[in-house]
Amino acid sequence: MIELWSEFSLMALLIIISGTYLSRFGDIIADKSGLGQAFIGGILIAVATSLPELVTSISSALVGAPDIAVGNAFGSNTFNLAILAFADLLQGQGPLLLQVNYSHLLSGLVGILLSTLVVFSLILSHFMNFNLSIFGVGVDSILLLITYIVSVRMIYRYDKKNPLDPETIKEEDPNPDYTLNKALLGFAACGLVIVFSGYRLTLAADQIAMLTGIDQSFIGSILVAAATSLPELVATISAIKIGAYNMAVGNVFGSNIFNMTVIFFADLFYRQGVLLEDAKIVHILTATVGILMATIILIGLFYRSRRSFLWMGWDAIAAAVVYFAGVYLLFQLGINVI
Numbered sequence: 001m002i003e004l005w006s007e008f009s010l011m012a013l014l015i016i017i018s019g020t021y022l023s024r025f026g027d028i029i030a031d032k033s034g035l036g037q038a039f040i041g042g043i044l045i046a047v048a049t050s051l052p053e054l055v056t057s058i059s060s061a062l063v064g065a066p067d068i069a070v071g072n073a074f075g076s077n078t079f080n081l082a083i084l085a086f087a088d089l090l091q092g093q094g095p096l097l098l099q100v101n102y103s104h105l106l107s108g109l110v111g112i113l114l115s116t117l118v119v120f121s122l123i124l125s126h127f128m129n130f131n132l133s134i135f136g137v138g139v140d141s142i143l144l145l146i147t148y149i150v151s152v153r154m155i156y157r158y159d160k161k162n163p164l165d166p167e168t169i170k171e172e173d174p175n176p177d178y179t180l181n182k183a184l185l186g187f188a189a190c191g192l193v194i195v196f197s198g199y200r201l202t203l204a205a206d207q208i209a210m211l212t213g214i215d216q217s218f219i220g221s222i223l224v225a226a227a228t229s230l231p232e233l234v235a236t237i238s239a240i241k242i243g244a245y246n247m248a249v250g251n252v253f254g255s256n257i258f259n260m261t262v263i264f265f266a267d268l269f270y271r272q273g274v275l276l277e278d279a280k281i282v283h284i285l286t287a288t289v290g291i292l293m294a295t296i297i298l299i300g301l302f303y304r305s306r307r308s309f310l311w312m313g314w315d316a317i318a319a320a321v322v323y324f325a326g327v328y329l330l331f332q333l334g335i336n337v338i
Helices: 004-034 046-051 052-061 064-088 104-127 139-161 180-212 216-228 231-242 245-269 285-303 315-332
Strands: none
Touching: 004 046, 004 052, 004 180, 004 216, 004 231, 004 245, 046 052, 046 231, 046 245, 052 064, 052 180, 052 216, 052 231, 052 245, 064 104, 064 180, 064 216, 064 231, 064 285, 064 315, 104 139, 104 245, 104 285, 139 245, 180 216, 216 231, 216 315, 231 245, 285 315
């Protein structure tokens, strides 16, 4: 057991280091390629920091652990939102959401939409035995991917028409020592390390679940999700420290949107059946916690209350309380579900 935990910790450390550099290289690629601000934080960096979730969920599907694959996607979303809630402490006095643009409402609502689609699919699969698939891939997973593509195009067009605050627009080249090709090579190298680490992390997590008797749903939703979300943690803290609040919020919401497409790719590699059909119904709890947290944060972003407690806005406090309540409930279910 000690060897398994040691391997899990080592792979998590590799994911942290690689994910951090992956985020930096993604930022450089966005600048050097001229993709522009819409892809910085909200799309490109979000996809870069979500690569551990993608690799780990695919690996889980390959080894026949659907609950780790699905739990990782939903658990990462809730963990990311918890990061955003506690980032309020880092930015100083007053609520964090007072410092960011209204445009994040769109990406936040898209994330809620995608999560709701998965919840609806789980309900249909488990309570109504309604399942459709194409070449072994669930129609619900395909619908998730299509919705993501349409939503990203919509977000990109909206950001073009309504650019974010000048804080995220860089007038000078912040990375003169890097060329686009060098950044692409660095990005690819970090990606390879994450592929290896994510696969080994999944194997260790699966064995830990079997030896401890704790359900895969809890392992995937909490343990694996926290490990694979560490790049988002680093990226968010880094953005907050330089005052790039829009980038921090955009990274979280963008990552949560991409995390839902992870279910499609995991389903693509899951050969024992249809992923969401074989996943346990308990994932509805994790999804609901994420939806509640996102809704609270979006209400805070829209309402813009100036009230705070211990440097945290009341919206951030409420989101944090919901997260810990969800972890407790999921743990109670995990130790009783076989």
